[in-house]
Amino acid sequence: MTDRIVSAEVLVTSPGRNFVALKITTAGGVTGWGDATLNGRELAVASYLRDHVCPILVGRDPARIEDTWQYLYRGVYWRRGPVTMAAIGAVDLALWDIKGKVTGQPVYQLLGGAVRERILSYTHATGWDVPALLDAVDATRERGFQAIRVQTGVPGLESVYGVTPDGGTYEPAGRGTGPVEEVWDTDAYLRHVPGALAEVRAHAGPELALLHDAHHRLTPNQAARLGKALEPVDLFWLEDVTPAENQDVLRRVRAATTTPLAIGEVFTTIWEFQQLITEQLIDFVRAAVSHAGGITHLRRIAALAEVWQVRLAPHGPSDVSPVALAGATHLGLATPNFAIQEYMGYPDLTHEVFRHAWTYADGHLHPGDAPGLGVDVDEALAARFPYEPAYLPVARRRDGTLTDW
Ligand code: KDG
Numbered sequence: 161m162t163d164r165i166v167s168a169e170v171l172v173t174s175p176g177r178n179f180v181a182l183k184i185t186t187a188g189g190v191t192g193w194g195d196a197t198l199n200g201r202e203l204a205v206a207s208y209l210r211d212h213v214c215p216i217l218v219g220r221d222p223a224r225i226e227d228t229w230q231y232l233y234r235g236v237y238w239r240r241g242p243v244t245m246a247a248i249g250a251v252d253l254a255l256w257d258i259k260g261k262v263t264g265q266p267v268y269q270l271l272g273g274a275v276r277e278r279i280l281s282y283t284h285a286t287g288w289d290v291p292a293l294l295d296a297v298d299a300t301r302e303r304g305f306q307a308i309r310v311q312t313g314v315p316g317l318e319s320v321y322g323v324t325p326d327g328g329t330y331e332p333a334g335r336g337t338g339p340v341e342e343v344w345d346t347d348a349y350l351r352h353v354p355g356a357l358a359e360v361r362a363h364a365g366p367e368l369a370l371l372h373d374a375h376h377r378l379t380p381n382q383a384a385r386l387g388k389a390l391e392p393v394d395l396f397w398l399e400d401v402t403p404a405e406n407q408d409v410l411r412r413v414r415a416a417t418t419t420p421l422a423i424g425e426v427f428t429t430i431w432e433f434q435q436l437i438t439e440q441l442i443d444f445v446r447a448a449v450s451h452a453g454g455i456t457h458l459r460r461i462a463a464l465a466e467v468w469q470v471r472l473a474p475h476g477p478s479d480v481s482p483v484a485l486a487g488a489t490h491l492g493l494a495t496p497n498f499a500i501q502e503y504m505g506y507p508d509l510t511h512e513v514f515r516h517a518w519t520y521a522d523g524h525l526h527p528g529d530a531p532g533l534g535v536d537v538d539e540a541l542a543a544r545f546p547y548e549p550a551y552l553p554v555a556r557r558r559d560g561t562l563t564d565w
């Protein structure tokens with residue numbers, strides 16, 4: 161018998177950081193959860209959903225996931241963009257959750273079943289100076305991680321992406337009424353990072369997978385130089401070397417270095433990945449299941465990538481909620497060309513609000529076998545933590561010019 165959607169509600173909560181969740185309920189009494197968190201712009205997606213998407217979901221058949229995706233993408237005319245795609249992603253995740261609960265299957269079974277026993281994950285180790293970074297790498301290995309993203313401070317700079325000077329947990333979105341302004345100096349970064357990462361490799365030995373994120377800050381020529389300089393470090397990947405809107409310039413980077421490149425955490429559709437994949441300008445696709453239109457669309461991006469031997473490595477920082485992380489782990493378990501899942505981790509309160517079947521052990525994640533995505537939201541607890549204004553930082557060069565953060 162055909163079911164129908166009777167309500168779609170947006171929940172904005174801040175248990176340790178801001179999240180936007182979508183709850184879809186069917187006439188049959190089944191609920192599904194999606195993640196619509198867009199770091200620093202949360203309320204824009206909440207409004208897009210509440211004001212424009214939720215009303216037109218009511219009455220639709222929740223089983224028709226692909227048709228709903230097309231309806232919200234092609235049917236809107238104003239397609240693409242992070243707000244639209246995060247909203248579509250939330251609906252898509254919630255509908256897969258519902259389909260899993262209705263059929264009594266974990267979502268990975270609906271995607272064709274497991275192609276591996278568990279999925280490799282990486283987390284972040286940071287140190288303001290190299291000795292602190294080496295300690296952080298050791299401590300992270302003790303937690304079982306076999307793949308670690310390493311970021312370090314840069315002499316002469318007071319703040320650097322991914323690192324806290326006091327060694328505390330790094331969270332990019334600062335709470336407050338406006339963005340923090342950071343001073344950035346690419347030349348200082350380029351002078352420091354190859355040597356620092358070489359020390360990490362010498363300390364860690366050859367087997368540990370090391371990753372590094374340049375966070376969109378280099379010119380193509382600088383990226384080519386850095387990639388070459390890092391070849392002896394044998395990185396698993398170098399991430400977001402350039403702001404990749406102009407993808408032609410990446411040919412220059414690719415021609416200069418064999419250091420593997422990971423790009424695309426800010427991309428939201430297959431069309432933004434098309435050139436990067438078909439010209440083999442990247443090795444890893446970094447899109448998040450929440451920001452890139454849900455499981456339905458990320459699966460399609462992975463299928464295109466598979467043709468060109470590019471692998472899927474979804475974005476998974478603290479701003480990708482435990483609901484979306486669940487979606488990524490189900491997809492990762494069932495996708496042959498999945499490579500690795502970022503797992504930055506969450507504040508304790510976040511785990512209490514989002515109770516999840518997915519587990520972390522020994523450097524790997526597993527989605528669990530609960531029907532659907534396997535995440536339940538404690539709505540009463542969530543209501544105790546209302547939205548708090550929070551912004552990602554902005555970066556300026558030493559002369560005050562605004563640059564990419
Ligand atoms: O919201 C911004 C973060 O998601 C981003 O800075 C994290 O680059 C990131 C990463 O690779 O985790």
Ligand code: MG
Pocket residue numbers: 373375399400425
């Ligand atoms: Mg990144």
